[in-house]
Amino acid sequence: MDLHPTPEHDEIVESAAAYLASELPAARAPKLTEPSLTGGEWAGLAAMGWFSMGLPEADGGLGLGVVESALVAREFGRQLVPPQAVATMLAVQLAWRLGDRELTEALAAGAQRAALAAPVREAGPAGPSAHGYRLVDTHRADVAIGWSHGGAFLAPMDAFASRVVAPSLDAALEVCVADGLDRAQARWSAEPASSFLPQAQVLTAAVLVGGAEACRDLSAEYAKTRHQFSRPIGSFQAIAHPCADMAVACEAALSCLLYAAVCVRDGAPERDLYSASARSVAYHAAYGNAAASMQVHGGYGQTYEYLPHFYLKRAMIYGLVGGGVEADEAAVLQAASLT
Amino acid sequence: MHLDLTPQERLFREELRDWLAAHVPRETPPKDRFGIRAFDMAWQRIQYDGGWAGIAWPKEYGGRGLSLVEQVIWYEEAARADAPDARCAFVGLYHGGPTLIVNATEEQKAFHLPKILKGETVWCQGFSEPGAGSDLAGLSTRAEIDGDELVVTGSKIWTSYAQVADYQELLLRTDPQSRRHGGLSWVICDMRAPGVSVRPVPMSNGWDSHLNQVFYDEVRLPLANVVGEVGGGWKVAMSTLSFERGTAFTARQMQIAKWVDDLIERARTRTGPDGRPAFGDDEIGRRLARLRAETAALRAMTFAAVARNERRQQPGPDGSMLKIHLARLSKEANQIARRLMGVDALLMTDEMEEHLYGFAATVGGGTDEIQHNIVAERVLGLPKSY
Structure with a gap:
């Protein structure tokens, strides 16, 4: 029993953090004029091996697992990397489970990109909803991935009926509204047989943890440098204590994430309890920290130029996909009564 | 990064489960102060006799010398088995003892640690005062050094189980010229020393066997009871608080x-x-x-x-x-x-x-x-x- 990152884990985190800080730093978000990532930026992520890292070496992957993928996804969250990145990591996993070798390889190599699909009505046990969808981060996307507690699907973008670009919550991302889904074109993998859900819970929790941590760090930095009444505002408890609460929320969310990731990797009996808990705790940490960070930044926190609102919006996005955090919380109660 | 238990830890858990099933007291713990002491010390003694006291404490003082992982397994299994709370054994086991392990002399450790593990002594805390709560460094209980003795005057409050305690972690000012964090000492106070008196503070829920105020009227304690340096009490107190907040x-x-x-x-x-x-x-x-x-x-x-x-x-x-x-x-x-x-x-x-x-x-x-x-x-x- 040792829930301490290994030197290899530290190395993965450091290399991801260094790459993203130099190539795709969060600070660029307010200045973006085109949604999502350019072809060159996307190729850079693929070249880092992050989309394929969860695949076995025999299938062209790095043979690394969900723990390492979660550590990278956490860095995506920290730097506001568009959702296509984690969606593509998940799509690789799902395509591989579906036995679609061609799609797995295309996604892993960065030749195809995945957007996130959120159905207006939840999927039934037999397949994805045929009704309306909201599709997130669709610019240059080739497929969309959606999942809930009943199962997960992958569908080409063309399978969504009357798809139109709509005003987006997060202007740095393109959103589409679709009337329905041609289910014949969708590939479905049912839970619990697929065991995709825990992966998706953990990787989205990881992005949320990264966001929560970024908001903590932005707030602490601002509290140290912004002066009012001739003192740094961090010397007032009205600012310092919410910052401390952000740190506590991060510590809880990160610990739960790592515990859950290890459970998913090992197929531990506590897996379902911890993967669902990790998503709930990470969502509330991310949303709560972003909201608190907007307050700590005062008037600047309400502007487009400052970053907290981007983290708030990403928390909303990741909290709404995958059947919504409410479904994970229902799953927590279900799993708790079984352990 | 892993959650697996070693074969040794797994065996530890299995043996512990069996032992707890057979030994956890099933009667309702008493609520009066002497009943609390008798019950809690008896349960501690049962743990000691079974070889389950001081899991991560050094062997030479009666502990098992195992890791913190085994210690946390113990807590988890004890919770699962509905084992009684430590209550009046809490201070000795969870921060008094650990403070001694890190900061005390060999003599102090050899005398006190085994008694804590055997359920022979109850410890209480003497940090907060009526005028110094969150502002601990503003404390005013003081001791004059008289030869090889300390003469203590003042008062402490919010002291859990002081009425039935044998020893106290007493933080006081030994340098009258000092202010704030300097000039404090962390002293083992014998609660039966002449001049110590205890007054219960009834709580909002009606309990009057828990919180107390302690008064010191020229209480003489051996200078040898200081843990760490005379005047270095803040550092020792921070060690106590790190255990109280971190692991207790x-x-x-x-x-x-x-x-x-x-x-x-x-x-x-x-x-x-x-x-x-x-x-x-x-x-x-x-x-x-x-x-x-x-x-x-x-x-x-x-x-x-x-x-x-x-x-x-x-x-x-x-x-x-x-x-x-x-x-x-x-x-x-x-x-x-x-x-x-x-x-x-x-x-x-x-x-x-x-x-x-x-x-x-x-x-x-x-x-x-x-x-x-x-x-x-x-x-x-x-x-x-x-």
């Missing part, structure tokens, strides 16, 4: 998941005023779900802290994050428990006594406000805030 509540952290599971079960079975299970109330269901997820996170946080503490001598300021999270979850569980009581909340039941005691979760062991200051300053590097 590990048992509680392990208990809370079971408490929440019990609440979930009660919400499923107990009906509300409308005749439906309380669980059908969306608000209760949602709050329980979030609370259960957060207790899973608290457990994970505990294991992460164990991993860090295995790599250092005593817990760091990050221990305050555990304390804040535990207190918050305890209070939320407490509020849900009250909702489930319905109109029985009008009665001073055992459950209501515990409910009211639950409000102390954000005060005892350092107020929530002070814990937040510590996290802000020492984890996030913010400037000092008052």
Whole structure:
């Protein structure tokens, strides 16, 4: 029993953090004029091996697992990397489970990109909803991935009926509204047989943890440098204590994430309890920290130029996909009564 | 990064489970002060005789000399088996003893540590004063040095189980010229020394066997009872507080998941005023779900802290994050428990006594406000805030 990152884990985190800080730093978000990532930026992520890292070496992957993928996804969250990145990591996993070798390889190599699909009505046990969808981060996307507690699907973008670009919550991302889904074109993998859900819970929790941590760090930095009444505002408890609460929320969310990731990797009996808990705790940490960070930044926190609102919006996005955090919380109660 | 137990740890858990099933006392713990002492010390002695006391304490002082992982396994299994709380054994086991292990002389350790583990001595804390609560360095209880003795005058308050305690972690000012953090000493006070008197402070829930005020009227203590340097008491006190905030509540952290599971079960079975299970109330269901997820996170946080503490001598300021999270979850569980009581909340039941005691979760062991200051300053590097 040792829930301490290994030197290899530290190395993965450091290399991801260094790459993203130099190539795709969060600070660029307010200045973006085109949604999502350019072809060159996307190729850079693929070249880092992050989309394929969860695949076995025999299938062209790095043979690394969900723990390492979660550590990278956490860095995506920290730097506001568009959702296509984690969606593509998940799509690789799902395509591989579906036995679609061609799609797995295309996604892993960065030749195809995945957007996130959120159905207006939840999927039934037999397949994805045929009704309306909201599709997130669709610019240059080739497929969309959606999942809930009943199962997960992958569908080409063309399978969504009357798809139109709509005003987006997060202007740095393109959103589409679709009337329905041609289910014949969708590939479905049912839970619990697929065991995709825990992966998706953990990787989205990881992005949320990264966001929560970024908001903590932005707030602490601002509290140290912004002066009012001739003192740094961090010397007032009205600012310092919410910052401390952000740190506590991060510590809880990160610990739960790592515990859950290890459970998913090992197929531990506590897996379902911890993967669902990790998503709930990470969502509330991310949303709560972003909201608190907007307050700590005062008037600047309400502007487009400052970053907290981007983290708030990403928390909303990741909290709404995958059947919504409410479904994970229902799953927590279900799993708790079984352990 | 792994959650696997070694074969040795697995064996430890199995043996422990069997032992707890056979030895956990089944009678209701008494509530009067002498009953509390007799019961808690008897349970501690049973643990010692079974070889389960001081899991991570050094062998030479009667401990098992095992790792913090085994210690946390012990807490988790004890919670599962509904073993009694440490109560009046708490201070000795969870921060007095650990402070001695890190800071005391060989003689002090050899005399006191085995007695704590055997359930022979009760320890209490003597830090807070009527005029110095969160501002601990503002304390005014003082001692003059007279030859090889200290002569103590002053008063301490919020002292749990002082009426039945043998020894106290007494923090006082030994240098009359000093101010604030300098010139303090951490002294082992014999609670039976002439001049020590104890007055119970009745609590909001009616308990009068828990909190006390302690008075010192020219109490003479051997200078040899100072732990660490004379005048170096602040450093020793910080060591005590690092254990109190970092690891003393590990048992509680392990208990809370079971408490929440019990609440979930009660919400499923107990009906509300409308005749439906309380669980059908969306608000209760949602709050329980979030609370259960957060207790899973608290457990994970505990294991992460164990991993860090295995790599250092005593817990760091990050221990305050555990304390804040535990207190918050305890209070939320407490509020849900009250909702489930319905109109029985009008009665001073055992459950209501515990409910009211639950409000102390954000005060005892350092107020929530002070814990937040510590996290802000020492984890996030913010400037000092008052």
